[in-house]
Amino acid sequence: MNQTFTFSTNKPVASADIAVKAINVSKFYNNFKALEDVNFEVLKGQVVALLGHNGAGKSTLLKLILGLLTPTRGQIQVQGHNVGSMNVRLSLSLGYLPENVSFYDNMTALELLGYFAKLKGVALAKVHELLAEFGLEAAKDKRLSTFSKGMRQRLGLAQAILADPQILLLDEPTVGLDPLASAFLYQKIAQLKAKGCAIIISTHELGLVQDQMDRALILGRGRMLASGTLTALRSATRLPNQFFLHSLSHTQRLEVLADPILASCVEMSSPQGLKLTVPQGQKSGVLHHLLQKVPAGDFSVEPPSLQSVFHHYMETVCHSLPQVVSADTTQVTDMAQGVKWEAAV
Numbered sequence: 513m514n515q516t517f518t519f520s521t522n523k524p525v526a527s528a529d530i531a532v533k534a535i536n537v538s539k540f541y542n543n544f545k546a547l548e549d550v551n552f553e554v555l556k557g558q559v560v561a562l563l564g565h566n567g568a569g570k571s572t573l574l575k576l577i578l579g580l581l582t583p584t585r586g587q588i589q590v591q592g593h594n595v596g597s598m599n600v601r602l603s604l605s606l607g608y609l610p611e612n613v614s615f616y617d618n619m620t621a622l623e624l625l626g627y628f629a630k631l632k633g634v635a636l637a638k639v640h641e642l643l644a645e646f647g648l649e650a651a652k653d654k655r656l657s658t659f660s661k662g663m664r665q666r667l668g669l670a671q672a673i674l675a676d677p678q679i680l681l682l683d684e685p686t687v688g689l690d691p692l693a694s695a696f697l698y699q700k701i702a703q704l705k706a707k708g709c710a711i712i713i714s715t716h717e718l719g720l721v722q723d724q725m726d727r728a729l730i731l732g733r734g735r736m737l738a739s740g741t742l743t744a745l746r747s748a749t750r751l752p753n754q755f756f757l758h759s760l761s762h763t764q765r766l767e768v769l770a771d772p773i774l775a776s777c778v779e780m781s782s783p784q785g786l787k788l789t790v791p792q793g794q795k796s797g798v799l800h801h802l803l804q805k806v807p808a809g810d811f812s813v814e815p816p817s818l819q820s821v822f823h824h825y826m827e828t829v830c831h832s833l834p835q836v837v838s839a840d841t842t843q844v845t846d847m848a849q850g851v852k853w854e855a856a857v
């Protein structure tokens with residue numbers, strides 16, 4: 513079985529609005545299928561969350577977009593051009609924050625950004641501007657070996673956006689960041705989006721990305737399981753809504769539990785209140801019953817989270833896909849990183 517669900521508004525998209533397009537992309541490492549027949553589009557000014565279990569193929573996909581890896585089959589287009597024939601101008605339109613930002617530890621922040629500025633043909637004034645914007649001005653002359661994780665991520669992001677990219681690829685950018693640092697990063701992402709930059713964020717931190725993304729791409733075992741806005745994914749999965757009833761009086765609690773429709777939805781009852789799980793399609797009926805017993809301000813309704821949508825696809829579609837990994841272990845060299853990987857093929 514190889515199912516993909518794409519949920520869109522069906523509005524026609526002009527090709528000039530497409531920042532990244534994958535057409536039937538497969539990537540094999542020897543016999544190991546890391547990605548198979550992946551298709552998607554990311555539009556300019558969109559923030560897209562790239563989701564998937566460990567080993568689903570997210571980093572592989574980002575490296576294919578960057579041109580660090582070549583697809584075994586299919587094509588990736590960046591701004592309408594095949595990545596395989598990417599020129600310098602096109603590659604400068606891409607910014608990349610890798611999963612584990614590692615820099616030359618003996619350099620200072622100023623030296624590092626200055627080095628990348630030279631490589632990318634960016635004026636030194638821009639380096640100082642970014643150091644100030646990212647709160648690194650005071651640390652600009654410190655060796656990177658003394659930098660905290662959050663400072664490294666900020667520097668990594670500054671490096672990624674140095675040449676004003678039109679497409680920004682972020683591989684697990686918030687791992688290990690404190691809540692303030694994560695909020696800072698997403699604030700920068702929102703500013704870039706407002707300028708029309710297309711941003712793809714590979715992440716496992718679904719609670720953080722949920723409110724920032726326009727769409728999600730969900731990978732499982734190298735296949736695109738689903739893609740769409742959270743609203744579209746919610747309605748496609750038909751996951752239930754949750755109603756939380758707090759600070760109920762004793763009488764209200766008894767009235768709710770005496771109502772057969774409401775009682776049938778009660779999933780959890782505690783001294784603090786009640787949690788109702790309401791199947792899609794029954795929301796308005798349940799609301800109608802509830803409003804007769806409890807004032808609107810005394811309960812909240814929560815639609816399915818991105819986390820529960822993700823779980824749904826992992827537990828249903830992903831588990832039914834054929835296993836692509838066998839027991840033998842073979843080493844494959846990743847030329848892009850010069851790293852040896854232990855890959856099961």
Ligand SMILES: Nc1ncnc2c1ncn2[C@@H]1O[C@H](COP(=O)(O)OP(=O)(O)OP(=O)(O)O)[C@@H](O)[C@H]1O
Binds near residue numbers: 573847853
């Ligand atoms: N150079 C390589 N050689 C062989 N196998 C590889 C190579 N790079 C990745 N793989 C395998 O391809 C699969 C996808 O890897 P990838 O790093 O793209 O996954 P991911 O979704 O980014 O995972 P994670 O969430 O753990 O970072 C994994 O099974 C991985 O072991």
